[in-house]
Amino acid sequence: MLRMSIGHTLLGLLESGPRHGYDLKRAFDEKFGQDRPLHYGQVYSTMSRLLKNGLVEVDGIEPGGGPERKRYAITDAGITDVERWLATPEKPEPYLQSTLYTKVVLALLTRRDAADILDTQRSEHLRMMRILTDRKRKGDLADQLICDHALFHLEADLRWLELTAARLDKLAEVVAK
């Protein structure tokens, strides 16, 4: 997962209430870090960047010192930033699922419309598929095969997207636990 989306993911996790750094890391690892847990260093460098940009604020510091003792809260600007990130479709590309999955889970956690995110993404994929289909119609066999390769990958993403859309209610139950 890219650095940018770690920031947005941590922000999204803060939306349900202020958390300490170590608590944020634990929540991230539990929900999204199946194969790659976050390093503490990543959490603190990300949080200091978010702090500098006014997207989070320090809500309290527990005695004992150390960066992990800070409690962070999301600001209004932070909520707007998460909102914008969730609403912006990802550029269609292979292996998009982990980012999309994160967006869907965060939308459910923050009681936003997850189906909306999937609809917007489907539309973005279809836009790309229309361009490729048009290129294929006008091109030679080599163009057709190259475009077909891309089309099949995009189609696979969309099949995942449709299955996820059909399972949103179940997923909502799972992430609420």
Add this chain to the structure above:
Amino acid sequence: MTPSGSLLVAEGLRKTYGPTTALDGADFSIHPGEVVAVMGPSGSGKSTLLHCLAGIVPPDAGSIRYDGREMATMNDAQRSALRRSEFGFVFQFGQLVPELTCVENVALPLRLNGTSRKAAERTALSWMERLEVDGIGKKRPGEVSGGQGQRVAVARALVTGPRVLFADEPTGALDSLNGERVMELLTDAARSTNAAVVLVTHEARVAAYSDREIVVRDGKSRDMERVV
């Protein structure tokens, strides 16, 4: 608000079958020459929407205007005439008449409208040529492949020069190569005659032949062009 220049506009369509709500306030609009994909999961109401738009099934509530005329004010005979002369239909399985030859199948809508056999078959053959199936005119549907049969069905749907073509999963029974060729020929033919195409499909590769898509979920429609 009515999208200006639309040929077919539906607003607030509702339809229930017993306890099941098939449409729950769906909207739709299409311009001449436009291909609009209607997408959504099975049971979302997309086929019901197509049936209402085509005047096959009356909605319980809401309005459908075709070329400025309110469909609810037409009687059955007027709606049948509309379907026969202004609309064309392609379904997943060609639904060709097995006793007739392919060219007779394509000519059938013209014959029903009173065109002479000779003139009807001449027009039918020119459409079969465009759909690349002019070589099988004398065969019966049972003697041709699925892909050929579906092209015959597309030719039959277009032979009367309809202003709206309704296609419900038109490639659902074909392999991907045949399916794509049918979509290419169908959309080329429709665009060349400025016909609007309402394309119901759950396949993204088929929807990629459209100009835009609407998504139907739980009987409600979402026009993605106006959202993004």
